[in-house]
Amino acid sequence: MIIIMRKDAAKEEIDKVVQRVEELGFRPHLSQGEERTIIGVIGDERRLEPHLFERMEGVERTVRILRPFKLASRDFHPQDTVISLNGLRIGDRKVVVMAGPCAVESREQLLQTARAVKAAGAHILRGGAFKPRTSPYSFQGLGLRGLELLAEAKAETGLPVVTEVMSPQEVPLVARYADILQIGTRNMQNYRLLEAVGQTSKPVLLKRGLMSTIEELLMAAEYILIQGNHKVMLCERGIRTFETYTRNTLDLSAVPLLKQLTHLPVIVDPSHGTGKWELVGPMAKAAIAAGSDGLLIEVHPRPEEALSDGGQSLKPDKFAELMEELRRVAEAVGREL
Numbered sequence: 001m002i003i004i005m006r007k008d009a010a011k012e013e014i015d016k017v018v019q020r021v022e023e024l025g026f027r028p029h030l031s032q033g034e035e036r037t038i039i040g041v042i043g044d045e046r047r048l049e050p051h052l053f054e055r056m057e058g059v060e061r062t063v064r065i066l067r068p069f070k071l072a073s074r075d076f077h078p079q080d081t082v083i084s085l086n087g088l089r090i091g092d093r094k095v096v097v098m099a100g101p102c103a104v105e106s107r108e109q110l111l112q113t114a115r116a117v118k119a120a121g122a123h124i125l126r127g128g129a130f131k132p133r134t135s136p137y138s139f140q141g142l143g144l145r146g147l148e149l150l151a152e153a154k155a156e157t158g159l160p161v162v163t164e165v166m167s168p169q170e171v172p173l174v175a176r177y178a179d180i181l182q183i184g185t186r187n188m189q190n191y192r193l194l195e196a197v198g199q200t201s202k203p204v205l206l207k208r209g210l211m212s213t214i215e216e217l218l219m220a221a222e223y224i225l226i227q228g229n230h231k232v233m234l235c236e237r238g239i240r241t242f243e244t245y246t247r248n249t250l251d252l253s254a255v256p257l258l259k260q261l262t263h264l265p266v267i268v269d270p271s272h273g274t275g276k277w278e279l280v281g282p283m284a285k286a287a288i289a290a291g292s293d294g295l296l297i298e299v300h301p302r303p304e305e306a307l308s309d310g311g312q313s314l315k316p317d318k319f320a321e322l323m324e325e326l327r328r329v330a331e332a333v334g335r336e337l
């Protein structure tokens with residue numbers, strides 16, 4: 001349930017409602033908007049009667065949130081969430097592009113890619129230092145050395161960095177280097193990890209599980225939000241279906257659907273979503289047309305030599321061409337890039 005306070009509600013009135021929520025054994029969650037305060041009541045809804053709060057001073061009305069996700073729901077927070085990061089506003093009019101290699105492989109590979117994506121107009125540098133690989137025999141990432149190289153690339157280009165964190169124990173380390181913490185598809189339902197990133201103040205890029213429904217994605221976001229970190233972006237990166245000509249099936253209908261259900265920014269990853277570099281451009285354009293707030297695109301200077309995901313990585317010149325096309329698509333749908 002949410003309690004909508006009157007526009008002119010006094011601080012003491014708000015405090016009293018919060019106290020009442022706690023006395024009844026629920027967790028209050030304050031959302032202070034420009035106009036008014038909304039108090040989320042977190043806990044077992046069946047035990048809640050609206051009259052418990054409706055007669056209190058300063059309360060305008062209460063609304064039950066029937067969906068299982070609460071803090072992520074648009075009912076709770078009708079305005080779009082905009083995440084501010086180094087002057088960027090993720091979830092606003094501008095479509096934000098995160099680009100870079102699947103994995104950080106070497107200093108030369110990362111710096112070359114970072115310079116190229118920056119020159120093409122990307123806003124954020126991506127690159128994995130800790131890689132969740134299907135096979136334990138595959139390249140696992142450079143770990144700490146990879147994070148240091150990301151820091152060097154950031155210092156040179158000014159691009160903020162998004163990189164994956166795979167375990168709760170590694171959150172403090174990765175958070176020292178990352179501007180955005182990425183939760184990979186395989187960890188979408190690693191609840192201890194979600195709680196750990198929820199306890200940081202870093203924006204989180206939460207990727208949809210490869211076998212997860214949209215509701216499961218939103219419930220995973222809820223685990224982060226409930227810890228007090230409201231800077232969550234949801235990423236559609238393709239789901240597993242019976243189709244084998246693509247690596248995954250990019251579910252673009254998830255974009256307008258998520259925009260309806262939640263206030264959180266939505267990002268699309270056409271690289272993992274298709275697994276084929278030739279399909280990345282068309283699906284990136286479609287994602288912007290569908291209302292995506294951003295894109296995650298893999299770029300590698302020599303995809304044929306990449307230690308992971310070469311087949312879906314764009315060469316820098318192809319990426320630069322794509323950025324020009326994306327700019328036109330963004331303008332056509334009332335956005336910018």
Ligand code: PEP
Nearest residue numbers: 102184185186207237272
């Ligand atoms: C990645 O972004 O390189 C990655 C491993 O993505 P996902 O978790 O979506 O497979």
Ligand code: MN
Nearest residue numbers: 102298308309
């Ligand atoms: Mn990858």
